[in-house]
Amino acid sequence: MADITQDLLQLQYSQNFPISGMQEADINLTLPPVAPATATVYGTVTDGTDPIPDATVKLFDSKGKPYQHTLTDKNGEYTLDGIPAGTYTLAAVKEGYLLSDAAGVVLTTSDTTQINLVCTQDSSLSLGALAGVVKTLVDKTETPLSGTKLSLLNAANEVVATTYSVDDGEFAFYDLADGSYTLMASAMGYLPAAPMAVTIVNGSIANVLVTMSADSRTYNGTVSGIIRDQNGNAVAGCFVGLFQVTAGQELLIATTKTNTDGKYLFGGVTSGEYLVKAKMNQ
Structure with missing residues (x-):
């Protein structure tokens, strides 16, 4: 059997150039090394018995990131090639079927590895x-x-x-x-x-x-608090005013008085900017 010739350096090409008369052309090329040989994974996707056509088969790298995918043919067969050496997982799915269990594989240069996958039909997916x-x-x-x-x-x-x-x-x-x-x-x-x-x-x-x-009737907020004197005592019966602030102008929109605990409450406060003022007369 004759020896098989393999590339050592990649094919490269120059740009087009003219030659006129006795002109000398100096054309230099740098040939990079051929990429390392890659591995191939192939197999069949079935439901455990029958092949599943048009199933998506996806290859993930060692970090779980998608690397390559393909579809099975009418016989449920697939091929993934051009895969660099490394550790991978493989899984398959089709509409109406659950994702297959992931199959792990370690590929070395020029490997050709068969991995068959099984997808289980699930009626709930329909x-x-x-x-x-x-x-x-x-x-x-x-x-x-x-x-x-x-x-x-x-x-x-x-x-x-x-x-x-x-x-x-x-x-x-x-x-x-x-x-x-x-x-x-x-x-x-x-x-x-x-x-x-x-x-x-x-x-x-x-x-x-x-x-x-x-709901304009209920979609609003409240303002509440406690009014105290300089000694920290609650002030009952104190006047409290709620002012709406618009463009720096204050407008009194509601008033109330504190209860025996010094508390006050304003309900139905619509969106906006406000301030509270309080005072107590003799």
Whole structure:
């Protein structure tokens, strides 16, 4: 058998250049070394018995970072090549199947290694899902709203699931059987959102936007405190005024008097800047 010739230095090329008459051309090239030989991983993805076509097979490096991926062919077979020597893990997945157990492999130069993977079908993965975002208007700008309670009701008007929106306003329901649902949303200080109809068909995924409006009657704050004299004693019956500050101007908007413990409270305080003033007459 004839010896197989292998490259030692990589092919390089010059730029185009003209030659005119007896002109001398001086063209120098630097040839870098050929990259080290690489390894190949191949195999078949099955459900334990039958091959799974169009499954995604992904290779991760020793730090768990994705390195390369491919799809299986109609026979469930795959090949990953051009892999440098090192330690890797391999896994496969397809819609309707759980991610396979990771298979570890240590590859050396020019290795060709077979790794077969098994993906288990999971009927729950064929069920539907509902995802969305809850938002509200703050100074005429849409802003995510966290802490919103979301309830999902079935066609019989029974609550089948509840969840709460997170910091970025997102929420999700999963493992939903086909059917018609009603989504309800409520949050403290906001008017309940109008019921939203959602339909799941053939395991579909629904995406919705829920908009909450502030309840002017309850979406407000309070201002409270204690009035004391120079000796630290609570002052009962003391006049207390709440001033709203706008562009440096003070406007008295509410008054009250302290109770026997020197305490006062203003409710229904809307967004803004305020200050409190107090005095006691003889």
